[in-house]
Amino acid sequence: MLLNWQLTLAVCGGAGVGLGIFLVVRELAPATPALGPALRRLHQPAETGRVAAPASRRLDSLTGLSRWLRPPHRQLALINQTPEQYALSVLLSALIGLATPALLAVMLLVLGISFPLVVPVLVSLGLAFMAGLLAHRTVLAKADAARDEFRQAVCTYLDLVALQLSAAHGPVQSLERAAAVCDGWVFDRIQESLKIxxxxxxAPWDELRDLADKIGIPELGDVGAIMRSSGSEGAQVHETLRSRADSLRDQIRTDNLARAEAVTSKLDIPAALLVFVLLGFVIYPFITRI
Known part of the structure; x- marks a missing residue:
């Protein structure tokens, strides 16, 4: 009976590890770029804010799983990931969490250490859930960091567009020249939208507004809204751009201060615990003498 359980656990653990290795190799293996999804990204409807079709045929089989997981579309679009890649990362993390306790249980059984079967099963399920949740939280953390970086870059972009307008360039040319001045993934995304x-x-400001709605950066949509009045009405908006950049910097500074205060307030808990520990050391000799 013990041998049957060992064989069952060994087969399940080997199958889980083999499936994980297969998915990793399939993801890393080079494949022919798909022309259809690339063309659909260039001609996606303007009214939609959802992520475009999968960028590669290698992940088409994960489309149903990605819909079931309900991925955060705006966060994924911000860090330039597809829902299929998100589903793959969550699936691989869950498989690793599921297979690790099973392998450890097999090793312990081989060494002659027996225990109830429910223990590795419950540990595997719990660890799989925690690993999948950790992969989800990692995506959200990356998106939060990318959002902060994008907002700071938008401040610079606002100033650069204002300088281009002050140099007597047109609205469209000012947007394109300002995006081409700096390097970085934020300005690459802006240049890509302008090229599309x-x-x-x-109109480039409409494309910037669509990008802002897609990735959840309303500050970029403000650039498009301001430049729309310049392109359609001929208004002088360079002062408006500079004032918006200043207000955005003040908002970012306020958010950073609030975040720092929240972190500082969390440090009061271990400080209070340390006071109670020191108080216990002081009171303990008097209690022992009573």
Whole structure:
């Protein structure tokens, strides 16, 4: 009977590890780029704010799983990930959490240490859930860091657009030249949106607004709203851009101060516990003498 349980656990653990290795190799293996999804990204409807079709046929089989998991679309679009990649990361993390206790249980059984079967099963399920949740929280943490970086870059972009307008450049040219001045993934995303607007013959500020709705950065949508009045009404908006950049910097500074105060307030708990520990050391000799 013990041998049957050992064989069952060994087969289940080996199957889980083998499936995880297969998915990793399948993801890393080079494949022919799919032309259809790339064209659909260039011609996606303007009214939708959801993520486009999967960027590669390698992850099409995970589409149903990604819908079931209900991924955070705006956070994924911000860090340039697809729902299928999110589902793959959560699945691999859960499989690793599921297989690790099973392998340890098999090793202990081989060494002759027996225990109830319910223990590794419950530990595997709990660890799989925690690993999947950790993968989800990692995506959210990356998106929060990317959002902060994007907002800071938008401040610089506002100033650069204002300088281009002050140099007597047109609204469209000011947006394109300001995006080409700096390097970084934020300005690459902005340049990509401006190129899409140029190829589709759309207004660049409308494309910036769509990008802002897609990734959840309303500050970028403010740039498009301000430049729309300049392009359609001919208004002089360079002072408006500079004042918006200053107000955005003040908002970022306020958010950072609030975050720092929240972290500082959490430090009061261990300090209070330390006071109680020291008080116990002081009172203990008097209590022992009574």
């Amino acid at each position: 607007a140029q190829m589709q013959m759309h």
